[in-house]
Amino acid sequence: MEADLPRMLEVVEGLSFTIPCLARAHPPPHYSWSRDGVGGELGSVGGGVGVSAGRVWVRGAVAGGARAGPNDAGGYTCVAANGAGTDTAHFTLAVVQEIQVSAHPPVQVSSGALGPPERGQGRQFGRFFSFLVFFFF
Structure with missing residues (x-):
């Protein structure tokens, strides 16, 4: 996995967010996403195919959402796998509110x-x- 990707991400409530999970491999890896505290996978796709699991979508190496809400905060795990092996990256998403005075x-x-x-x-x-x-x- 790309070591320079931020593992702690912050998004303002109501805005869209993306969580990138990029692996360099040949043949191209198959990505699967899961979320801490949520049973099963959010999505498992290869290439540019996209799937949706409720509010969060998965398109290949990227997971995201159209409007971040408090329930979207937490840990996300990406697994990239091909015939040569498997690698895992864990990301934490924090959803914050804008200050209004x-x-x-x-x-x-x-x-x-x-x-x-x-x-x-x-x-x-x-x-x-x-x-x-x-x-x-």
Whole structure:
């Protein structure tokens, strides 16, 4: 198997992913894929023929999926075999979520709030600010 292929792969949830398993051999090897914790093979194919096992597809030396989800995370094993022998490579797929940040509660600034507070308004702003500090800490 190709030693320089990454064995730990990371994909953002909802995006497509591929796991390459490349062997140099003559005659060309027959590839089979399995997944940790899932009984049986995901696919066993030779050449460019493709098969699908649920959300994950296999096309020769590559396994992948159209939309990565949490259930796709885990270990994948590729076995390449021909008349001269067999070789195995194990890959780990991590599915991560994008970070989304929002402010709660939404902060609204009126046009009058940009200048110095008028008499009697400082106390109201102070209470609001104290609320924000309490809310975030």
